[in-house]
Amino acid sequence: MTKPWTPRIVAFFCNWCTYTAADLAGVSRLKYASNVRVIRLMCSGRVDPQFILDALARGADGVLIGGCHPGDCHYVEGNYKMLRRFELLKRMLVDFGIEPQRVRLEWISAAEGEKVKTVINEMTQQLQALGPLGMPQKFTAWDQELEHLAQAVQARDAAAGPCPTHAAPSPTPEVVHV
Amino acid sequence: MKYAYFPGCSLKGTGKAYEESLLPVMKHLGVEMQELDDWNCCGATAYMAVDEGKACAAAARNLAIAEKSGLQQVLAPCSACYLVLNKTQHYLHEYPGMRQTVARALETVGLRCEGTSAVRHPLDILLNDIGLEAVKQKVTRPLKGLKVAPYYGCQIVRPYATFDDQTNPTTMDRLLEALGATVVKWPLKTKCCGGSLTGTLPEAGLRLSYILLKEAIKRGADVIATVCPLCQFNLDAYHPKISARWEPVPIPTVYFSQLMGLAFGLPDNQVVLHRGMIPMKPLAAPAPAAAAAR
Amino acid sequence: MSKPKVAFYWCASCGGCEETVVDLAEDILGVVEKVDIVLWPVAMDFKYKDVAALPDKSIFATLLNGAIRMSEQEELAVLLRRKSQYLIAYGACAQLGGIPALANQFSREQVLKFNYEDCPALANEAKTRPQAQFTEAGRTPHLSQLHHVVRTLDQVVDVDFYIPGCPPTPNLTKAAFEALLSGKLPPKGAVLAPDIALCDECERKATKPTDVAFTEFKRPHQGLWDSGKCFLAQGVVCMGPATRSGCGAACTSGNMPCTGCFGPTSRVRDQGAKMLSSLCSNVAAKDVAGIQQALAGIPDPVGTFYRYGLAKSLLRRRVDLPA
């Protein structure tokens, strides 16, 4: 049985606001889509854009970053730093052909369990409409041209017969890895 | 400023005085009103109670025509039209099911309603788009000494508080004050006029009209200013019956737009005070000095 | 006893890397003295079939420059890998994709269409395009084909070491030869340059304030720059903080900001993302409009942050292009 495709969301939540809000959503037994996987960081300022790109490259269909509301950061201004990165990253991802809805930054305070639910459900819905990003599959597809060529060369070489191996092997200096 | 104008049935019939006075006033203020081409019944409140889907479709057809006209603002002076168009707009945004129903219905006549236009009330436009300063500048005959009871009725504030407070609206108060009138303290601003009960259950309906009229007189009002054709009709047309059942409460009820026309010094045929059944006392003539200064 | 065999090869590159080998000047003599060159198309006449005829692993080291852009390049890369004990990605293109990899923002069709049809400087009324093969006079030669994707060398074959740079400096090249020949080699996969960012050796470092807060960004052509002051302090995007050192800060010494050709340090997975992170974090504005206004000075983030590293970036390529 093959399951119908559903989007994968990797979420980076700050410890103090959004992660706590997600805990609150749990305590309040709110129900939301199970597509999201939360990674806890101390602050949204810790979110390295590499994490976002890595998540996308590894198969996430969307990335959600959750931080404290502006002015409310537990570490004073970490969320502003994330906001600034996000603004340029969003633009850059469009240049990479990635729909802006796939990467989302939300301010969710510790009290906003309800918002965790709405944001995740909304994002799931949007990604469902966009369809898979499927980077790992894309990488494989892109590299098929290598395989095709390798096969063609092999076929040609086989037709040409084995390599003459008359030349002497090169003397190898002793290798010491330092 | 240009608005799509949705008159609705009343302004072409019982509420003729509203249209006859509002159009010149708006023109005088430099507002252009373009009557919607081929508009139809707003559905009114009764239709909503029978079949929301069909009522919305009927109302949405008007919105669709407005969208097609390219005018994003729909001016709906009649309270019932204003409410129904607004309600339809809300339903289209909030209920996907309703959006589909309406879309299917409109499709059959080759129309689409995106729900993008804003439904506006004349008071909203006067206060927020034109501004009281512009209104004041047009006043040539301040309504000095005229005591007015501002009567908003129910539909422009309930259930949607779009541009004014729900229990104590003040936009008309401020407008009347800008015209130079005195606004009487009148806690019945949004009380029921009796609505259609005046015809179907007169004992209940007329009683409500009677309370409004009685309280207006008691609080020293010379005239009641209204925004709604049905309110105006109820408060104006049933005096003989009310008088027979309770007591005579002879106070005129006019549209705010008529008072505006009066204050702007527009000709009688644009103020149309003669349309009321209870005549309004003529204003005291302006002091000669003030008249000369104009 | 015969000397170790060495091969030089070039793929999708401009030839600058070859120049570096020549730039070794008299030192090249020392190198040539100790090795036998078995392949060097830019300088000497060998045939591919000569290489193909060599036993596997019989070449001691191959220095390959250029990205892998064409089928022929890939074929040679595979062949040289098989024949070599050490395969070294030489220069930014082989290591990171380099300038040719900027084509990863476009499809093969877009590239061909522009170059053979739309390019304003072109006279090709017949809109002739290169063909993979054609038959003339009874013979059917095969031509190399453009791949869809520009790749780094290590995305095609296993690579032992990397010498970074566009082009690599003679010093690094010499040092690499010395290490190879003496056998004192770092662990496999190493980049043969210091693992610290460029600022370390940039003379302007001292002029960078500790409280930089960007209100705008400028591109190099948009002003005249103080030749002694940190570019970032002047609001010019300089990739130095996110780029490996080892070039001797050649660009900043020439009053041009670093563009990142040495690639990231070993700890970084995506050079562009890290540079973006560092620059944006230090923008002064706190509101979206202000932030966007400041960042408007970076109109082409992909071209700015991945000028050399697009093929090696985490996403590798514009994602919606055909394979």
Add this chain to the structure above:
Amino acid sequence: MSAKKEELRIGFYVCHCGHNIASMVDCVAVARSVEKLPGVALARDYKYMCSDPGQVLIQQDIREHKLNRIVVASCSPLLHEHTFRGATEAGGLNPFYFHMVNIREHDSWVHTDRQEATEKAKALAEAAIRRVAHHKALEIKKVPIHPDVLVVGGGIAGIHAAMTLANAGKKVYLVEREPSIGGHMAKFDKTFPTLDCAACILTPKMSEVGSHPNITLWTYSDVTKVDGYVGNYTVQVKRKARYIIEDLCTGCQDCIPNCVFKEPKFTDDFNEGLGKRKPVYIPFPQATPQVVVIDPEVCLNFKRGKNPDGSPIVSDKCKKTCVEACGEKNAIDFTQKDELKEIKVGNIIVCTGFKTFDAGRVPAYGYGTYKNVYTSLEIERLVNASGPTGGEVILREGKNPDGSPKTPKSIGIIHCVGSRDKKTNIWCSRVCCMYSMKLAHLLKEHTDAELYNFYIDMRTPGKGYEEFYNKLLEEGTHFIRGRVGEVTDWAMTPEEEGKLVIRVEDTLAGVVRRIPVDMVVLATGLEPQADAGDVRRLFNMSCGGDGWFLERHPKLAPVNTFTDGVFLAGCCQGPKDIPDTVAQAGAAAAEAMVLIDRGYVEQEPNTAFILDQECSGCKSCIPLCPYTAILFDEERKKAYINEALCKGCGTCVGACPSSSIVQNLFEDSEIFSEIEGVLSYD
């Protein structure tokens, strides 16, 4: 690489949490799936991991199976990370070789499909397994706690918390922004349900605070800045100029009758505007400290306008009869300026209280339109013997034929004004039913009027509360169930003439009623203070969506906040009555004492450090640190982090362009492996 890499032996435990997890997540399947992952030595499922046997299980397994990493999949790490780190340590491992997976709050409780929830649990578990492989042994830092405590707000909560601490021998700074402590409680006449006089029970406590050797009382003062962290807060307090030298004022109040203003003519806030005061005044007779205050806004010795530093301009135009009256005490100082004090404390208790709902926001009830509509707090002052009328209940409008003020013959009390209402505040203010009945009782006692209570529901959960309700019913107070539609003055019958008419649907009788009364009392609800947002930011707390300060856990940490060393008490956390407020204040004091008596706090070792060899000295990180923990070594041209100042946000790590900064517990490799893990499911 130093020693040979140790073989990874991870122990994995998935908790059923009774049915909380097991009902939605197939715990056995999760354990079986994790078992197959590289590095996993054993995987178990267990009913309650946080129980003693659960913890012992971990310890035994560490010893018997030579485990060197532990992963527990259960509830939120914010709840039990500490527990399991403890178990890991007790088993002989460094506690930071542990990682926790949240499959309850983030999984079983929020999803409805068992298969999906199980898949998610597997993915989260795999992420932790991959992550924990990168964990390093870390050491917990112990930081000493400064033993002094700051209590902010001098209402009953602040008073009780300060007294509790002071009596235990702790030094307390009590900061209150009004000229006197006492808060709302000082305004009340009697308290429900016992009807004991508020002043009688409060004022002894107030004067005790004023004279306690361990309490430094700063009234008329604001906290303006808070720096530092648990155990080591540096707090700046602005002592507003009251133009009286507190130490010299004896509280004789001779200055007040001698003020050049013969009659009091300025709004008296303490009496809710029902009374008047002079420019020099004492808010109420029992005020603590017994020190007068001069209001520069109205005192004739000041000019209107401000000096460049914001202080009022002294005109010296007044005859200064007050100074004369003060005589040799010389306590009046017109040149006094606001003074900034800096104190060091280890813990902070926030008791900033509430404000009452602005009744004008419900125009239908006529507050501000009809003079005889009152708020409940106005009535508290009106029935109070030391209030503006000496306890006589007289109407604002209307006179008897003989010209004397009128006493109401009928009074309507409207409940839930600004409470349980979507248009204003949705919460129940908890105290209004009870205080409305108290006021009904007091008003009846004072006036013998007919009393009507208009309620939606009667809410009397509390000791003796329901009994009080019964007593009121017996007293003959009318209770009408229904939300009042409006208060109006249009009369329909002769009896209604000149009265206020309350229109209400009596939902028990099923009729719409019109009840004419002389006086309407609006039982206004409780709201967060207007500046709650600023206070929250000042102390780095969170607010709920409704604006009340947020406790760390509604049940298990009701007086803690998300900031260690900052505690809550009283109505700033949510509406509550005096007994609950006092209980909470005691709890907050106890929580502070826990830290003080232990003497140190443990700091999560999630600080960042810079790889010295790798740092290029680009200085990108330095401006990013809000704690100035990153410094530049000018000699070596490299940046370094002062670990003592680092709070562990990781912002510099995310921004280092050459990845040369590492955050303990949140290393790049740990997070990358987590990303890989969460995406590993099919």
